[in-house]
Amino acid sequence: MARRTKDQKAVSPHLKRFKYTQDQAIDKPFNWQQMRRLLQYVRPYSKTLLPLAVLAMLVSTIVRLVVPILIGKVVIDVAIEDKNMNLLIQLVVGIAILYLLSYVGNALRIRWVNILGQNVIYDLRKHLFSHVQRLSHRFFDSKSAGSILVRIMNDINSLQELFTNGIINLLMDVVTLIGIICILLFLSPKLALAIMVILPIMFFISTKLRKRIRRSWQQVRIQQSRLNSHLNESIQGIRITQSFSQERENTEYFDGVNTDNFESWRNATKKSAMFRPFVEMSNAIGTVILISYGAYLIIQTPANGGIEVGTFVTFAFFLGMFWEPISRLGQMYNQLLMAMAASERIFEFLDEQPNVEEKSDAVVLDDIKGHIEFDHVQFAYDEERIALHDINLEMKQGQTVALVGHTGSGKSTIANLISRFYDPTKGAVKIDGHDLRDVTLNSVRQQISVVLQDTFIFSGTIIENIRFGRPDASDEEVMEAAKVVGADDFIQRLANGYETEVEERGNILSAGERQLLSFARALLADPKIIILDEATSSIDTETEMKIQEALRKLLHGRTAIIIAHRLSTIREADNIFVLEHGKILEQGSHEELMQLRGEYFDLVKTQFQMLDAM
Structure with a gap:
């Protein structure tokens, strides 16, 4: 051409x-x-x-x-x-x-x-x-x-x-x-x-x-x-x-x-x-x-x-x-x-410096309990785009909390602030009473596991990808984590089992299989806080039913934050926060919100009407 x-x-x-x-172009004089x-x-x-x-x-x-x-x-x-x-x-x-x-x-x-x-x-x-x-x-x-x-x-x-x-x-x-x-x-x-x-x-x-x-x-x-x-x-x-x-x-x-x-x-x-x-x-x-x-x-x-x-x-x-x-x-x-x-x-x-800086006297949190609090939090990606407006919420230790709302309502932003990928523009995000800006990054992130909608699989073997969550884990511990989340069945069917080489981004695996591997990776890390960001969106209904029991075991005793559009996956959450345009409109259990007949009720009703029409 x-x-x-x-x-x-x-x-x-x-x-x-x-x-x-x-x-x-960088216009600097030669010096x-x-x-x-x-x-x-x-x-x-x-x-x-x-x-x-x-x-x-x-x-x-x-x-x-x-x-x-x-x-x-x-x-x-x-x-x-x-x-x-x-x-x-x-x-x-x-x-x-x-x-x-x-x-x-x-x-x-x-x-x-x-x-x-x-x-x-x-x-x-x-x-x-x-x-x-x-x-x-x-x-x-x-x-x-x-x-x-x-x-x-x-x-x-x-x-x-x-x-x-x-x-x-x-x-x-x-x-x-x-x-x-x-x-x-x-x-x-x-x-x-x-x-x-x-x-x-x-x-x-x-x-x-x-x-x-x-x-x-x-x-x-x-x-x-x-x-x-x-x-x-x-x-x-x-x-x-x-x-x-x-x-x-x-x-x-x-x-x-x-x-x-x-x-x-x-x-x-x-x-x-x-x-x-x-x-x-x-x-x-x-x-x-x-x-x-x-x-x-x-x-x-x-x-x-x-x-x-x-x-x-x-x-x-x-x-x-x-x-x-x-x-x-x-x-x-x-x-x-x-x-x-x-x-x-x-x-x-x-010369670029991290926006999320660690203080010289930052505290090491060796044993996180999992109590999370947002204290008048405001966050903006830029001056013209405010993602969260004066958010006050509490996630108690061991609770399973769901965040629901339309796209762009601020759900993933809350998850990013908990992992301290960003710092709030105003207010404070606290874990166990400690402002995240006062603690070391590693001590927090090592006790938090995040499972994203777009799962990233590294080049290497299946067992190496799962072990990424905890590099010092034994083969037996890796396999046990895979069994708990239901990944062991499809892994055993692969040509070389856990030693099967996956290509870049795991292209030889289906979207659901990649998601199951990410669940196993998160479980192996044994976190105190788990964030599931649309983590079941790539899993079919039959597979989802198989891992619901595994998720109950995974989430037991841990603080869990679930972000989901499929509202059927969050019915058993202890507390549900409904967000819209960076603000909390409603909060409560599934039953309480359904009785309120507000925004959450409309979301559930709309979603089931769509399922009935299919």
Whole structure:
């Protein structure tokens, strides 16, 4: 399919939505403070791998600087001039030994630098992933999965070249340049200054390119993030795409995003490629100056400021070496700009702080009883969307409480506040009299199990998925939990039983089977509080009847919060809260609410009328 033009992309509603809901450019000036922050990840290796790599680099660099001097000033001006064959042979052997030493130094440098770089990349990726896992739900509400994947994978991968080669190569090239300049100025200041006259011009032009190159590589990262976001969305929603026969539209949508990614790479590489030809042109100018002015100085006598042939040859050697590190430094600068663009995006995530923060003096709740209280709680996802209005409710220890109401009434928000995925905007959520903001997150969440409508099954075996609720559980305990919730029957029918490998998101299992596994996972964790958020919606009526008794055992002695649209599943709840637009309209048992003949009565009546009509 041909790429879409810019005009075509401009009128695409999908692309408009896509462009303005993903990452935006980070407009920060290039600064060494950020580079120093990036180099902090090298610090753990500053006493081991780094000094070894630097030592190996210095050995090979010193050899490269010594050899041209030996060739020009000793081999040509002394050995050949005096026709001293013994000295010449000794010099040839000595130079061969020096080159061998340089080879060993380079081999060791490459080995140690690569080990150093891989360790730094490992540490950085681990740090970023660990940090992202600790962020609050608000962060994931505003960031797509593709955007997060790009930061952890692509952006960190783009730093790999910097850490495996860039840092040491930068140091090597700087040492080489300084050494060459000092040697050339010592041998012939006039010829050295003549050759280096073009350096200020190079510096001026290169600085003009910096901002443009940096911004272009930043755009590459942004477009990659958008591309990955769309790929993730397309793969996750492939069934919806195919069911509505939208494959062609989705392909066109992808083509537009892919074209943006292609154009960003093309633009960045085009700008980056401008530096190397300029360096090569400078090399050509320097060579012309060396030949013309150097030949003139050879003709002159030493008393009149002339130079010897050996000095000219040494200059020729160093001239080739002089522009090489400058060219590499240009490439290194491009690499540095790519690293800066990536590191800005990485540090943007690392600078994110959890909205749900844990106090330094937070209390550890070792043994939760399960008494829950909402004290004048108000919560808003944003300023324009208030989800809960001044909620006051109490869930006593061991009670089974149901939350009912229309979609968007605030049921799941209450469950999220109990698990402290969010903090209330006003008021307090308390467990056993403790404000959740005053206790540690782990001590609360380890004693709460949540079973969601959209059950997530990890890649791995059945037994590993159930054990996710308590990693130290024995096989017998896992199987017992599965039997209690009625999952053992279908597990035993699988080819390898509990050792059956499930694919990503458990696609080999039915929706009901995945839900049963989540029940077993929750039971195995032995929580004091259980939250069932539409947990039986994916289970057929026959299966639901089988697990009702298992749920009674599961919920016995525990505080349970059940969110359900199927009101038949909450008849036996001790207390039912009816919510509407973030407010509690009614509360009481099933019988009490039916006698009240209010909102709950209407919901039950409507639902049974729908069942009768089917």
